[in-house]
Amino acid sequence: MPTVIVDDLHIVYRVHGAGSGKGSATAALSRIVQRRNSPSVREVHAVRGVSFVAYRGEAIGLIGSNGSGKSTMLKAIAGLLPAERGKVYTDGQPSLLGVNAALMNDLTGERNVILGGLAMGMSYPEVREKYQDIVDFSGINEKGDFISLPMRTYSSGMAARLRFSIAAAKRHDVLMIDEALATGDRSFQKRSEARIRELRKEAGTVFLVSHNNKSIRDTCERVLWLEKGELLMDGPTEEVLRAYEEHTGK
Template sequence: MAEERVPTVIADEAHIVYRIHGASAAGANSPAASFKRIMTKKNAASIREVHAVKGVTFVAYRGEAIGLIGSNGSGKSTLLRAIAGLLPVERGGAIYAAGQPSLLGVNAALMNDLSGEKNVELGCLAMGMSPAEVKARTADIVEFSGINERGEFSTLPMKTYSSGMAARLRFSIAAAKKHDVLLIDEALATGDAKFRKRSEARVRELRAEAGTVFLVSHSEQTIRDTCERTIWLESGVIRADGPTEEIMRMYEEFSNK
């Protein structure tokens, strides 16, 4: 009997719209428009809508690592934020996810005035680890991140770290816990080849632990090394969804036109 595939994320005709306050519509500042506002005593429109993701539908399953590719502004990071529950889905669509998806991005919040070790402790506690677990895991997380390879940076404030060091520490904290759904936005693009190899191996471990991983990366090799399935987004619409090598060939042909 074939093993049952367990869905972890279901996107059903998901639309995501940004509303930008304080932005005027095109032509709103023309002389004719200004005259009309004076006569009608109405203010210019101050909200502009950006339809970032348009009717996206897919199902992700337990144990999958899924790459998200596409041109800049195609909606990849927006989709991750919606899966994490940080952006609302509207226009009749929905996104359903198992448990609480964890979003790991290069902009994840860390406390700049606290040391790397203290940030590890706080991050692990925030993910639900017990104080005993945090104490037992902190040294391993710091070692995995590699921030001490050129000195005892783990005891220094985060504000002394380079952006690459901070990104490596964020990934190391998030990857220390088993996740139903882990969303990674460009975090593997930082660091040297040795760290990328460690992080890609950790993603494979997370999949083996029955998690689902979504990975946004501009590194085509990272997608190929980490993900067996890839979704290609362009202008907020899914252009293709399937085996990574097949989708990457299609995307490369598109990009080289």
């Protein structure tokens, strides 16, 4: 059964005041008050006519060089970016897990686990039931009682591990992971890969954006290769990665 259908998708960013030297907040406010247009608008065509269908039970890797449109694609599937042209259809609620997703730094890790679970639609009893498993999975308490400390005391890797652990505690119709497996030691990466395989067995669909080809190989059976916003290749993992590695020389 299809879970995501992307049909001739185009995503365009518009940067107002780019290259004009008049892009400050003060200048922008002045233009708004005086009802003047921005002196220049730069358009960035981040995704160009991409089409594919994802099916329930698949784990799909997204690869490509920096700026190729991978993260933009995930945001469009999650409904966070409007399409310039084309359509995105999803069965169920997509959940986007990104390393740069905001956490509430002034709250403890414990409070963030509870609020994060509630925000994903879990009931309070469900969150409490899974709380210890989430903490243990993240491994942030292995060197001390960090879960009781404010998130601002965490390293970026610790915060990313906790974020992944919260998101992975719930079964998702469509789970999208943006570089989450790049953080943490090999032990945590193995736990993450095993959890993704469990999510697939629970009839979900997983998208993984990563520059770590080994994580893609260990986790995904299908890969989409994007460059300059265009879909260059869509196929079995080894076939696409081999072509990509030949292209990049890696």
